[in-house]
Amino acid sequence: xxxxxxxxxxxKAYGKTIVIQGLSAQIRPGEFFxxxxxxxxxxxxxxxxxxxxxxxxxxxxxVDGKVxxxxxxxxRNMGMVFQNYAVFPHMNxxxxxxxGLKNRRIPKQERYRRAEEIMKLVKIDQYADRMPAQLxxxxxxxxxxxxxxVIEPEVLLMDEPLSNLDAKLRVEMRNVIKxxxxxxGITTVYVTHDQEEALAISDRIAVMHGGVIQQIGTxxxxxxxxxxxxVSGFIGLSNFLDAKHEGGVLDFGCGYRAxxxxxxxxxxxxxxxxxxxxxxxIHSGGEAGIPAVVKSSVFLGMTLHYFMALKDGQELEVVxxxxxxxxxxxxxxxxxxxVAEKVNVFDASTHRTLIREGV
Numbered sequence: 441x442x443x444x445x446x447x448x449x450x451x452k453a454y455g456k457t458i459v460i461q462g463l464s465a466q467i468r469p470g471e472f473f474x475x476x477x478x479x480x481x482x483x484x485x486x487x488x489x490x491x492x493x494x495x496x497x498x499x500x501x502x503v504d505g506k507v508x509x510x511x512x513x514x515x516r517n518m519g520m521v522f523q524n525y526a527v528f529p530h531m532n533x534x535x536x537x538x539x540g541l542k543n544r545r546i547p548k549q550e551r552y553r554r555a556e557e558i559m560k561l562v563k564i565d566q567y568a569d570r571m572p573a574q575l576x577x578x579x580x581x582x583x584x585x586x587x588x589x590v591i592e593p594e595v596l597l598m599d600e601p602l603s604n605l606d607a608k609l610r611v612e613m614r615n616v617i618k619x620x621x622x623x624x625g626i627t628t629v630y631v632t633h634d635q636e637e638a639l640a641i642s643d644r645i646a647v648m649h650g651g652v653i654q655q656i657g658t659x660x661x662x663x664x665x666x667x668x669x670x671v672s673g674f675i676g677l678s679n680f681l682d683a684k685h686e687g688g689v690l691d692f693g694c695g696y697r698a699x700x701x702x703x704x705x706x707x708x709x710x711x712x713x714x715x716x717x718x719x720x721x722i723h724s725g726g727e728a729g730i731p732a733v734v735k736s737s738v739f740l741g742m743t744l745h746y747f748m749a750l751k752d753g754q755e756l757e758v759v760x761x762x763x764x765x766x767x768x769x770x771x772x773x774x775x776x777x778x779v780a781e782k783v784n785v786f787d788a789s790t791h792r793t794l795i796r797e798g799v
Contacts, residue, residue: 442627451498519588729775
């Protein structure tokens with residue numbers, strides 16, 4: 441079983457520049473925990489603090505209840521998979537995988553036996569005698585993954601491991617990583633800027649921005665109930681609309697009002713409504729709804745994507761299931777209504793959610 445990781449009020453600074461200040465998180469044993477955010481948000485810095493590549497200016501990091509702040513990297517019993525694979529070009533696959541065991545002075549016969557087991561798990565045993573130059577990017581990444589887990593680390597850390605692969609191979613490799621992590625049961629901390637990747641692979645996600653964790657939750661919860669406007673806009677796509685609130689009802693200022701049963705009591709008057717593309721319904725122009733004009737459409741088999749414009753020029757994306765009815769022609773005037781129980785509403789001043797917990 442994996443171990444827990446406690447990150448308690450940690451701070452990281454480069455000179456006078458504070459990159460992370462007072463950050464805390466709890467990672468559960470055996471969990472696949474993803475740090476997600478835009479470039480420069482501090483996610484890789486935090487990962488490097490966990491493994492010991494970066495110093496910690498304040499706070500504590502505990503692994504299995506033990507403070508690791510002052511423990512050297514080579515004594516933390518952690519495996520790392522890098523963005524650029526970092527396989528040794530002068531060693532074949534078998535020796536690359538067994539390298540960490542050699543450093544730990546495991547006898548040759550035993551380290552090759554363990555390397556063989558891991559190569560079969562990662563499905564690269566047929567390439568054992570090949571050199572890295574003879575492997576594809578995906579195969580090299582499998583070698584890097586096998587090398588990291590063969591040493592039986594307490595924690596597996598992965599820093600943007602799929603960013604150098606093409607789109608199809610990224611999907612294949614993320615499925616491989618998820619499957620192997622489940623089989624091994626190792627606590628894994630994964631860094632990515634790719635929202636789809638994070639949603640597909642994680643048990644829980646920490647969304648970071650400006651060195652601060654904005655929200656921690658399951659992929660489903662973070663997508664459906666973002667804690668603030670940043671998370672709503674960063675995870676997937678949201679259309680943002682201004683509205684006025686009174687007594688649990690949103691007034692969109694065009695004669696269209698919608699009752700939102702999920703709002704907290706005492707929500708302010710001025711709010712921002714985040715509507716996912718699939719949280720709109722389309723009605724004939726002139727009916728009750730938000731007036732919009734279809735500008736273009738894209739048929740994607742199971743769904744139809746409409747790109748629309750409001751009267752003030754704001755552009756929206758609307759996604760509906762495709763059926764046998766005709767595609768709405770460009771320049772058609774329509775009315776949009778929201779699926780009130782699904783939309784998210786934020787305080788226009790604080791940008792924080794106004795949706796009740798647990799709904």
